[in-house]
Amino acid sequence: MIDANSKTLLEVCNLHATVNGTEILRGVDITIKSGEIHAIMGLNGSGKSTFAKVLAGHPAYEITQGTVFFNGQDLSGLAPEERARAGVFLAFQYPIEIPGVANDQFLRLAYNTVQSQRGKEELDPLEFDDFVREKMKLLKMNPDFLDRSVNEGFSGGEKKRNEILQMALLEPQLAILDETDSGLDIDALKIVANGVNQLANKDNSIILVTHYQRLLDHIVPDYVHVMEAGRIIKTSGKELALALETHGYEWIHADDHAAGVRS
Amino acid sequence: MSTVVRDDYLEKLIESWKSEVLPVHSVSWLDQLRSNAASRIEALGLPTTRDEEWRFTDISPLKRTFFPRASVIPQLAVSDLVHHALDEATCRVVFVDGQYVPELSDVADDGTVTITKLSRPADEHAATVMRYLGRLASFQDDVFVALNTAFMHDGVGIVISADTTMAAPIHVLFVTSQEAVTTYPRCLLIAEAGAKVTVVEEYVTLQKAAYLTNAVMEIHIADSAHVSHIRLQRESPQAFHIANGTASVAQAARYQSVSLTLGAQISRYSQHVMLAGEDAECTVDGLTLISDKQLADTHTFIDHVRPHSRSHQLHKCIVDGNAHGVFNGKIMVRPNAQLTDSKQLSRNLLLSDKARVDTKPQLEIFADDVKCAHGATVGQLDKEALFYLQSRGLDDIAARNLLTYAFGGEVIDRIPIASLRQQLEGYVLAKTRIS
Numbered sequence: 001m002i003d004a005n006s007k008t009l010l011e012v013c014n015l016h017a018t019v020n021g022t023e024i025l026r027g028v029d030i031t032i033k034s035g036e037i038h039a040i041m042g043l044n045g046s047g048k049s050t051f052a053k054v055l056a057g058h059p060a061y062e063i064t065q066g067t068v069f070f071n072g073q074d075l076s077g078l079a080p081e082e083r084a085r086a087g088v089f090l091a092f093q094y095p096i097e098i099p100g101v102a103n104d105q106f107l108r109l110a111y112n113t114v115q116s117q118r119g120k121e122e123l124d125p126l127e128f129d130d131f132v133r134e135k136m137k138l139l140k141m142n143p144d145f146l147d148r149s150v151n152e153g154f155s156g157g158e159k160k161r162n163e164i165l166q167m168a169l170l171e172p173q174l175a176i177l178d179e180t181d182s183g184l185d186i187d188a189l190k191i192v193a194n195g196v197n198q199l200a201n202k203d204n205s206i207i208l209v210t211h212y213q214r215l216l217d218h219i220v221p222d223y224v225h226v227m228e229a230g231r232i233i234k235t236s237g238k239e240l241a242l243a244l245e246t247h248g249y250e251w252i253h254a255d256d257h258a259a260g261v262r263s
Numbered sequence: 264m265s266t267v268v269r270d271d272y273l274e275k276l277i278e279s280w281k282s283e284v285l286p287v288h289s290v291s292w293l294d295q296l297r298s299n300a301a302s303r304i305e306a307l308g309l310p311t312t313r314d315e316e317w318r319f320t321d322i323s324p325l326k327r328t329f330f331p332r333a334s335v336i337p338q339l340a341v342s343d344l345v346h347h348a349l350d351e352a353t354c355r356v357v358f359v360d361g362q363y364v365p366e367l368s369d370v371a372d373d374g375t376v377t378i379t380k381l382s383r384p385a386d387e388h389a390a391t392v393m394r395y396l397g398r399l400a401s402f403q404d405d406v407f408v409a410l411n412t413a414f415m416h417d418g419v420g421i422v423i424s425a426d427t428t429m430a431a432p433i434h435v436l437f438v439t440s441q442e443a444v445t446t447y448p449r450c451l452l453i454a455e456a457g458a459k460v461t462v463v464e465e466y467v468t469l470q471k472a473a474y475l476t477n478a479v480m481e482i483h484i485a486d487s488a489h490v491s492h493i494r495l496q497r498e499s500p501q502a503f504h505i506a507n508g509t510a511s512v513a514q515a516a517r518y519q520s521v522s523l524t525l526g527a528q529i530s531r532y533s534q535h536v537m538l539a540g541e542d543a544e545c546t547v548d549g550l551t552l553i554s555d556k557q558l559a560d561t562h563t564f565i566d567h568v569r570p571h572s573r574s575h576q577l578h579k580c581i582v583d584g585n586a587h588g589v590f591n592g593k594i595m596v597r598p599n600a601q602l603t604d605s606k607q608l609s610r611n612l613l614l615s616d617k618a619r620v621d622t623k624p625q626l627e628i629f630a631d632d633v634k635c636a637h638g639a640t641v642g643q644l645d646k647e648a649l650f651y652l653q654s655r656g657l658d659d660i661a662a663r664n665l666l667t668y669a670f671g672g673e674v675i676d677r678i679p680i681a682s683l684r685q686q687l688e689g690y691v692l693a694k695t696r697i698s
Binding site: 056057058059060079080081083084085089090092095096098099100101106109110113114117149166170 | 647651659661668672676
């Protein structure tokens with residue numbers, strides 16, 4: 001929801017980033033206030049997923065120019081775990097399988113680590129079990145997924161639900177969902193979207209990185225941004241996603257030409 | 264130079280065999296078996312790194328000092344072994360310095376299992392022992408099997424009666440108490456048709472000095488029987504451990520094997536699984552966790568002989584310090600073994616710059632309608648997995664510790680005994696933890 005009085009959570013100015021010496025982000029600007037849901041759309045290779053990973057602190061990406069402030073704090077100097085503890089969460093496009101680590105053990109470790117950093121109470125295995133089972137209901141997840149190794153042998157949909165379960169446990173202020181809709185059938189999409197909607201509130205904000213409009217039928221964004229060649233080239237309301245769905249990404253440029261070329 | 268050293272060592276072995284006072288056996292076939300094996304020693308010779316099968320495993324340090332066979336066995340009390348007890352086991356078979364010690368053993372007398380000395384097998388099992396002993400692990404081709412057989416003074420036969428299920432595991436504990444000795448423990452396990460059993464074969468020591476264990480374990484799994492076999496090698500850090508394990512798996516029988524290699528300065532485990540019957544199945548998993556200057560070599564050979572058999576293998580090495588892990592996994596699918604389903608994966612984790620692993624999958628397929636997959640990886644911890652954990656709040660060290668532990672945990676999780684899993688998980692944690 002848009003509220004002019006909300007505080008600014010994320011402020012990105014002229015962000016440039018490279019991977020292996022190749023510049024992928026070429027001047028991203030975006031401001032996100034608490035309570036807002038932003039969708040970032042764009043073609044493959046436009047830099048959407050890179051932007052998500054840069055926010056989370058992936059070590060392969062280097063910020064070469066520009067600034068990223070989260071709650072007034074410069075994110076660029078923080079390790080990934082420090083960002084997580086500060087309230088940044090990335091739901092992975094391809095969640096990693098970790099054979100040999102039980103999912104409940106992993107979830108509890110992550111939960112307790114973040115809790116203790118926030119000066120809150122940690123849970124013992126029994127307490128945590130009750131707590132996590134309750135959260136799993138939100139995503140209609142079978143409790144059997146607690147005993148299995150992290151993401152191992154999970155279907156695409158199960159992995160994505162497990163990501164949103166982690167979001168539910170860690171209660172981030174800023175959640176970046178990187179193509180959470182990919183690989184989901186329509187039923188799973190509805191369940192995941194419903195979970196995300198229940199977690200959204202006036203104090204947190206969500207960035208949805210997606211190719212397709214269909215996710216946005218279920219999680220309605222306040223803003224839609226189009227990314228191309230490492231920059232946000234257009235920002236509008238939710239109707240932009242529908243227009244993109246109908247006309248394709250080329251349409252943006254047709255619009256540019258009609259209105260006279262902008263630099 | 265090395266030829267001279269080899270001959271020297273071999274000569275001492277042969278002399279020492281000749282000078283042994285043979286125990287008076289009630290069964291002369293055992294003496295005959297020993298003699299037959301002894302006659303192969305010289306011809307076989309000791310392997311060098313010029314032998315393909317020993318290319319990465321240089322045993323010359325072992326040949327530098329001759330360790331005579333442990334002939335006098337010290338008296339141990341049950342309390343000496345209390346740290347090596349396995350809570351779940353109701354049946355314990357204890358060897359000290361290579362010899363079976365009934366006083367330290369504990370055998371459930373419920374008719375499901377018979378423990379018998381190989382030299383004096385119980386009447387009803389004599390024929391079975393004669394039929395399988397020395398037939399599963401062949402001394403014709405392997406000098407260490409030949410040596411073990413030649414120096415076998417006694418050993419134990421374990422027979423699980425047909426169609427019985429042993430609820431609790433059998434713990435076979437091989438303790439070395441003396442230094443500078445060679446021990447030749449020998450064990451034969453027979454699971455009769457339809458029997459189900461879990462056996463833990465464990466090698467431990469009461470001291471930290473050098474000695475040599477040359478062990479042979481033979482397992483026969485009759486039709487529809489089911490054996491889970493957990494093998495733990497926890498020798499002293501100075502020890503040499505050379506062992507052969509053979510299992511023959513009959514029709515519709517199942518063999519589950521999990522082997523852990525933790526101890527010894529130089530160790531070699533040669534495991535041979537023969538899927539001899541139709542519809543036979545095995546899982547052969549292994550974990551080697553070594554550091555410092557340890558060398559640990561695992562050679563496995565899974566032989567698909569008849570149609571419809573299945574084998575699954577996961578072997579992992581975690582190698583730290585200057586240690587060197589070797590894995591050679593051969594899978595043979597014979598012409599008759601149509602519809603074989605075989606999977607093999609060798610995964611290796613190097614924790615230091617000087618750690619080394621040599622891994623070699625080896626598939627020999629002579630049937631045309633089969634499904635065989637294999638793969639091998641050697642590397643450091645997965646950077647994407649590290650980032651995933653860090654993005655959930657774990658710091659770099661906690662994330663590394665968790666991933667290393669998990670790497671080993673995947674094999675340990677397959678051990679069907681809770682207390683052992685717990686103990687070994689703790690061991691892996693303590694051994695690999697960085698802080």
